[in-house]
Amino acid sequence: MKYIAHRGYHNKNRKENTLIAFKKAINDEYFSGFELDIRQSKDKKIVVIHDAYIDRISNSSGLVKNKTAKELKKIGVPTLQEVLKLATDKIILIEIKEADLNIKNLLKIIKKYPNRKIYIDSFNKSVIKKLDLKPRKYKLGTLNFMLPNVTNYPYDFIGIYKKALTKDLYYKAQKLHKEVFVWGLLDIPNFDNSLKKEENLYLIVNKKI
Numbered sequence: 091m092k093y094i095a096h097r098g099y100h101n102k103n104r105k106e107n108t109l110i111a112f113k114k115a116i117n118d119e120y121f122s123g124f125e126l127d128i129r130q131s132k133d134k135k136i137v138v139i140h141d142a143y144i145d146r147i148s149n150s151s152g153l154v155k156n157k158t159a160k161e162l163k164k165i166g167v168p169t170l171q172e173v174l175k176l177a178t179d180k181i182i183l184i185e186i187k188e189a190d191l192n193i194k195n196l197l198k199i200i201k202k203y204p205n206r207k208i209y210i211d212s213f214n215k216s217v218i219k220k221l222d223l224k225p226r227k228y229k230l231g232t233l234n235f236m237l238p239n240v241t242n243y244p245y246d247f248i249g250i251y252k253k254a255l256t257k258d259l260y261y262k263a264q265k266l267h268k269e270v271f272v273w274g275l276l277d278i279p280n281f282d283n284s285l286k287k288e289e290n291l292y293l294i295v296n297k298k299i
Contacts (some may be wrong), residue, residue, distance in 0.1 A: 091286045092122040094271065094294045097140060099124070101297075105147060107138045107239035108160055108166050109173065110278045111142045123181025123207070125294050127195075128170055129188050129259065136170040136195055140187070167228070170196075183294070186212040187279045193220050200228055211271070212234065218245065240266060249273055260285060275299075 098104075098111025104113065107126055115124035125139040136158055145151045148165040148186055154157060159169055176180070180234045186196075208228040212218050215232050222230060222244070229246035232238070236254055240262045247269040250259070255272055263270050285291055293299075 091288055091291045091293060093120060093298075094181060094292050095121045095124040095129065096273075096275075096294045096296045097266055099126060101104060102170060103167055107140060107147075107168075109168050109176070112173055112176060116176060116180055120298055121180065122292065123183060123209075125183040126170075127172060127185045127187050128191065129154045130164055130191055130195075132156055132161045133158045133160075134192060136191070136199060137162050137167050137206065138173055139168055141165045142187070171199050171202070173198065174206055174208075179205075179207060181207050181292075183207055183209045183211065186210065186214065188216050189214045191217065193217070197221070197223075209271075211247075229269075231269075231271065240268070240283065243268065247271055255282075257282065257285065260288065260291065264288075 095115035097106035097115035098108065099121065099270050100106040100111040106269065112124050115121045126138050128136050129139055131137050132155060133268055139154055141184050143153055144157065144165060152164060163248050203229055209231065210221060211231040211233050213233045218232055220231050227230060231247035233249040234254065235251050238248060240259060248263055249271045252274045260270055271292045271294060273294045275293055275295055
């Protein structure tokens, strides 16, 4: 079992989804990688932020899509390209938040960093399907609230809500050589420790547990 820093290794002094939070995760041996969220700015840049609005992370307000990348940078929101420039061989787990994200722009950015260990997921399965190109160096997965049909699952890894994960699902996924990422753990994970020794199981966590 390995750990992925949810929106970077952040706390009250380090904002989520910021370069400093990602650097902290990179430099901490506890984490095998970090997770981040992407959206599109007014000037069509791919930026790293979870919410559709900037209100929660700043003293300003408004929709991300109505702000330029330059305006967003002033409140600490980096571009995806800035994140991928960080030197690391750890997993970079990218969640696509918008169904209408410009996939061509995303692919153009990713292709500049062939040595990065990039994993991409989303709740929107149609977005992931658009990225399922051959050949590709990045890995793909979908986020699921419910138990997916593992037998017919076409992608590289499965993102599953903590309450939907079972030992049976995990072992079925392993027979098909699928990695499993567990989300929804937050600060107090309720997790089956009997899976603790499993190599292809990743917990997406807000802090060390």
